[in-house]
Amino acid sequence: MGSDADDDYLVRRAQEGYLDAYSDLVDRHGQLAYRVALRLLGNHQDAEDVAQEALVTAWQQLPGFRADSSFPTWLYQIVTRRALNRITRSRITQSMDLLGDVSDASAGPGQQTERNLTIDAVTDAVIALPPPQRVAIVLRHFEGLPLAEIADITGSTVPAVRSHLFRGRRTLSKTLVEWR
């Protein structure tokens, strides 16, 4: 139940203390939180921790949420900040594991190995980017967000986001060219 309700309705009910309404928001947007954390941090354990922290923080801060932006945009903000805090604290540089043990049953062993190598190469290249470029690349090219929303999420400006993207794309491309 609850799937008929839009985010605004669920947010209002959750602000009034209806935990089930927030639970529906977690059902709907928990994947967003985890996915972004995974792509920014590169390993499942950290991603799960950050997604969990972000979803609990969102609940705690919900009374102050004024719907100036959408709930997903607000959640992107929280997850991104949490992930950046963790990056700053731990300076994670290990190989990314974006998809974990996901395997494609239709692919043969050779194809699977090649696919895993490709995943590792891309993920290593993403995680090697400086944090501002990494955030811009993940939000733009993995989440498909428009520049204005990325600027909103990061508290930046569209020209600044565009600059991070230009630099990030060049760095990422150079790394991938060397890998090929």
Place this chain on the structure above:
Amino acid sequence: MTDPGQPIHDVSLLLSGANQHLACGADIDELLEQAADGYATQFTSHQRDCLYCQAALGEFARVWEPVRSLAAEQVAVPAALKSAVASQIRKLVADVWYTLQLNDGGAIRVAARVVARIAREAASGVAGVRVAFGRSTHSRMAGLVERATLRHRHPNAAVGVLGRTAVVDLAIAVQYGDQADAVARAVQQRAIAELRSRVGLQDVTVNVTVDDVIT
């Protein structure tokens, strides 16, 4: 600037910081953006006649193909994430209210959130209800809940349970065209019946708020 006599470029050289434009004048970063966004084959009028741009876009598209492929992959959320979040929030809201039934074998407690869930599910099954939520205790509501519990009734109560009494708030959205008050009465009756039969609560007050209509 790239060599005007070489339309097929060394892509590494093209991406080095020294180059900003192709020999034709096209901006390299904008071409890279075009390819990264998946529009490498959607040429502008200039690109339709420009071998430099076409070669660069082709190379950039190949370089970005693994990124685009990875971005399209589904990411499975860990099964434990939602329950871990719910568990932490329950601690935060100090949701410590229980029904309490004493018998010769000991005590049976049912958490207020379970009472709220049962009421919500009961409401969800009523014709005309599109969305229903049962409110559990929230930290700032604790005082109200306590008063509600002691007095058995309170218009603003969340779920207050003590012993075999309960006060439950339900917020529902109804189907457009249905009679809201009739749906609300049906919700009230069904929730009360469910709480009596499934939790053994004897004195149940169910406040129903119809706060939205869904078409």
